[in-house]
Amino acid sequence: MDLSGHVAIVTGGATGIGRAIGMKMAEVGADIIVSDIDSDACQRTASEFAALGVRSAGIPANVTDPDAVGRMVAESIGQFGKIDVLVNNAGVAGAPGWYDHAVSREEDWSFTFGVNVKGMAIVTEAVLPHMKEAHAGKIVNLASVAGRQGRPTFPHYSATKAAVINYTQSLANELGRDNINVNAVCPGLLWTPMWGEVGAKYAVNDPTYEGLSAREVFDKMIENIIPLGREQTPEDIGDAIVFLVSDDAKNITGQSLNVDGGAFLN
Numbered sequence: 001m002d003l004s005g006h007v008a009i010v011t012g013g014a015t016g017i018g019r020a021i022g023m024k025m026a027e028v029g030a031d032i033i034v035s036d037i038d039s040d041a042c043q044r045t046a047s048e049f050a051a052l053g054v055r056s057a058g059i060p061a062n063v064t065d066p067d068a069v070g071r072m073v074a075e076s077i078g079q080f081g082k083i084d085v086l087v088n089n090a091g092v093a094g095a096p097g098w099y100d101h102a103v104s105r106e107e108d109w110s111f112t113f114g115v116n117v118k119g120m121a122i123v124t125e126a127v128l129p130h131m132k133e134a135h136a137g138k139i140v141n142l143a144s145v146a147g148r149q150g151r152p153t154f155p156h157y158s159a160t161k162a163a164v165i166n167y168t169q170s171l172a173n174e175l176g177r178d179n180i181n182v183n184a185v186c187p188g189l190l191w192t193p194m195w196g197e198v199g200a201k202y203a204v205n206d207p208t209y210e211g212l213s214a215r216e217v218f219d220k221m222i223e224n225i226i227p228l229g230r231e232q233t234p235e236d237i238g239d240a241i242v243f244l245v246s247d248d249a250k251n252i253t254g255q256s257l258n259v260d261g262g263a264f265l266n
């Protein structure tokens with residue numbers, strides 16, 4: 001796989017899965033714009049990528065703020081001249097403290113939809129004019145296996161990820177004639193700070209996992225639902241995305257690819 005000469009924006013790219021996606025693309029030659037709400041972390045991660053010999057810049061933006069996103073995209077074009085790839089990775093599991101509440105609160109619904117769905121649309125709309133002008137582009141959206149099937153514990157989050165899968169299909173239909181591929185990736189179980197929160201919620205809300213630590217919930221869930229019997233890593237997600245944004249995937253669009261060890265067989 002070779003992405004030399006390609007310019008990619010990764011939102012929420014400073015840490016976790018987003019950082020691994022950027023790293024995997026940089027390892028095969030892509031120039032990376034690390035965008036994140038955390039400005040310092042953006043710069044740190046961009047420096048790591050630049051050390052690999054590619055061009056990289058940390059350009060902060062909150063994906064829910066259309067003005068900030070507009071500035072981020074304009075600065076990206078100013079510095080790099082084009083945008084070949086957009087990875088819409090920024091996401092949240094709920095409003096702060098969501099896991100301490102048995103039932104999703106109004107703020108969990110609005111905050112999570114604001115970042116995971118509306119934020120994704122705000123960034124996409126800002127980038128699209130540049131891709132359309134170039135008559136080329138690849139967009140990958142971070143969904144989740146939680147969007148494949150509603151589960152107890154965090155309906156507000158599952159619903160946002162189902163919306164991401166649907167949004168991906170709408171965009172793929174709309175943008176095919178502009179030679180823009182739009183796909184989604186559905187990560188399975190990854191031990192990230194987000195899963196620390198999710199595990200804590202299961203331990204109080206689901207009798208199967210009651211009283212366990214977040215990590216014990218995670219390990220038990222792997223045993224219970226993943227045929228391959230192992231957890232997924234941020235690097236697994238990065239590998240899948242490198243393929244989806246490469247020329248080898250030029251005839252794949254509108255798909256949502258599970259990277260989940262076989263947890264959901266659809």
Ligand SMILES: NC(=O)c1ccc[n+]([C@@H]2O[C@H](COP(=O)([O-])OP(=O)(O)OC[C@H]3O[C@@H](n4cnc5c(N)ncnc54)[C@H](O)[C@@H]3O)[C@@H](O)[C@H]2O)c1
Binds near residue numbers: 013018091
């Ligand atoms: N961790 C998992 O097990 C898992 C599973 C399935 C899907 N996902 C999805 O993968 C994506 C990344 O998850 P992660 O586990 O790396 O999460 P994370 O919390 O570790 O990282 C998310 C990143 O997004 C940034 N961010 C948050 N809100 C933002 C905003 N409004 N604007 C810009 N940046 C913002 C954060 O600063 C952080 O750097 C998310 O979309 C998540 O829903 C994660």
